Amino acid sequence: MAIFHLQVNTVSRSAGRSATAAAAYRAGEKIVDERTGEIHDYTRKGGVEASALFAPAGSPEWAADRPRLWNAAEDAEKRKNSTVAREFVIALPAELSADERQGLAFEFGRALVERHGVAVDVCIHAPGKDGDERNHHAHILMTTRRMTPEGLTEKTRELDNQRSGEVDHWRQEWSSMANRALERAGRSERIDHRTLAEQGIERTPTVHNGPAITEMVRDGRPSRVIEDREAAASAFVAQVKAEAQALADDLAKAQAAFDQAQQEMDQLKAEQQREQMRRERAEYEKREAEDKRLKALSAEQLAREVNRMRNALTSPDAAAQRDPAYIEARQRAEDLAQQKRQADQEQAAMERQAVQLREKHGIRTWLHDSGLMRFDKLVVAEAMGREAGMLSLQLAPKAMQAEAEAKARYHEAESRQWLENAPQNDRIERYAKLAQEKAKQERDERQRMGQQQRDERQAEIKREMLARDFKALAVRRELRMAGSRDDSEDWAKNTPEALRKVVEQYNRTPKERREEVLRATLDDPKRRGALQSMMDAREQAIDQSRSYDYGG
Known part of the structure; x- marks a missing residue:
């Protein structure tokens, strides 16, 4: 199961340590300490899975170079007992993949940069060959001074003061980060930075046996201390069993309540889905009605509606x-x-x-x-x-x-x-x-x-002209006027025989019915067209006859 572990250490000259040596060891690299001339070569060290440097935006270029960064950290401190670096050691959840552990460690490093304005060196180590294979962990080395575009400046004193609450903040923050990563990975395991008492867990802590008791147990000799502990352990086991049974009963009741709630939730979801379908149907019908209304509008009305919608x-x-x-x-x-x-x-x-x-x-x-x-x-x-x-x-x-x-x-x-x-x-x-x-x-x-x-007006005009011309011809024929007598060339020769018959028939019709007969002829497109053709033929014949006369 995932465990919580976060430890804060200091790298101090008073303890004979240096930032360059610490950085070289954790990254598995070779770094020359420019202050002392010492060469720290850990290139043969295995187990370093990943490493990265993080610094605030606008930091100098050398902040991205591990040897230059930690030599600068050493150079910034002048006292022989100075703290030259600070380190966070965190246990990475074994339940995560290598990429997920790396992302989690780098996220924590960036959070340190954001809060304290320092440069941070994150190195992820694999479990040791002879140790617990789940012991994935990260060493996060950070400068004790803030990093600005001008380089390393003022000291970060907040982590030096135990009353500041900064370490408690980072314990809680690491717990939250790790749990979010486990949740993203679909894992149910969680870690908790609180003590057992703070978590409300009643559990008897283990007691360390001294060398005397350990030797008695090894030799098989009785020990009242051991007997008392075994009796307490038996009582504790009985209490745990009783509490487990009570918990099982409570869980059964809770499961029944959960099943009932789940059934009600399913019914509610079904009703919500039906309601959603009704709303969508109503919305669809509303859109269809609106589309129908808009399509029925004139172009001008529709253009105004488009402008309104825009x-x-x-x-x-x-x-x-x-x-x-x-x-x-x-x-x-x-x-x-x-x-x-x-x-x-x-x-x-x-x-x-x-x-x-x-x-x-x-x-x-x-x-x-x-x-x-x-x-x-x-x-x-x-x-x-x-x-x-x-x-x-x-x-x-x-x-x-x-x-x-x-x-x-x-x-x-x-x-x-x-x-x-x-x-x-x-x-x-x-x-x-x-x-x-x-x-x-x-x-x-x-x-x-x-x-x-x-076209209709033109046709009406032609109709009126045809009626006028025909009635004029009929009147001239009825009165035997010049050009309409039997011996007249215009009548006997230039007027088509069929037209002469129509005129004679028209004139034989009683006067009160002549208008009706003519209107019936004109209303019939076929008869009107025939009458128009005959009238046109007469006019052409007359024009042609007259042109011969002029020419002669």
Whole structure:
């Protein structure tokens, strides 16, 4: 089963240790200590499964080089009893795969960097050949000074003070990280950083036998101490059995209650699924009805509806601006930027004050710089300037990271709104296209109707002209006017015989019925066409006859 183990050690010169030797051993590498000239070569050491260096953003390039990093850590300390490094030793769950253990150890290393601003060296060791094969563990070596773009700076004192609660924090944090990793891996095992008492576990701790009792047991001699322990153990076993039976009974009841709850949950889920199907059906029918309504609209009405739907959509930018995660990230970025500006202003003000003090108090400044006296105002101004400058350097990467985080939250919210709008945008574009098609169809229909009306009007005019011309011919024939008598060339020769018969028949019709007879002829397309052809033939014959006369 997974076990909890987290131990915090220090690497101190007072114990004859060095950061370079510790780093070389844990990484299985060769490192030359530039301060002492010692060569620490552990390249033949086996069992190092993985190693990696982590440092805050903006750290110097050499922070990614193990020999240079730990030589820098040694060089930063001047006292012979200095603590040059600090180490976390953690037990990695054997239930995880090698990649999962590596990811977990590296995650813990990055968390140390984030909280303390130090450089961290993570080395994962395999179990020893003769030891417990489940003993996967990691050595996490960290600098005792914070790492900035300028290199190693101030000491991290929070881990030196046992009352600070930092070690308890990291015990709890490691427990949470390991349990999350086990959960992701689908494992049921968990670890707990608390003591048995804090966990509420009633268990008799094991008692260490001294050498005297151990020898008596080995020789088979009776021991009252052993007998008392065996009696206590028997009583404890009986108590455990009784408690186990009670627990089994409780578990049976709990199982029955669970089964009942599960059945009710299944019924509730089924009802929820039916309700969901009803809602989806209603939504589908609503969309179908809306689609039917929209398709029945005219092009102009549909275009107005499309504009209304577009205006009703939430724009991705507006959604992003209202997103709580973006608002929070934006506020954090602005706060950090403001803090950095204030630090920059404070640094500039203190530097100006220091320059003014030096210009105004030249002698005191010279005595101060010579070490003959202390110029307190100058010391304070320069110290505050350096402090403000250091704070500005620390805030710079955090402000940049916060700004990048705000942009990322904005783009995430914007993308979500784009995806949310996508179905409605597709629907809008579909109806916009339909509106264009309808507009074209309506234009074509108007053009067709206009042409049809023009054709009908033209046909009506021709009909009226045919009726007028025919009635004029019939009247001239009835009155035997010039050109319509029997001996007239226009009548006897140029007028087709069939037309003459129609005219004669028309004139024999009573006058009160003539209009009705003519209308019946004109209403019949076939008879109207025949009459029009005969009238046209007469006109052509007359025109041709007259052209001969003019020519003669």
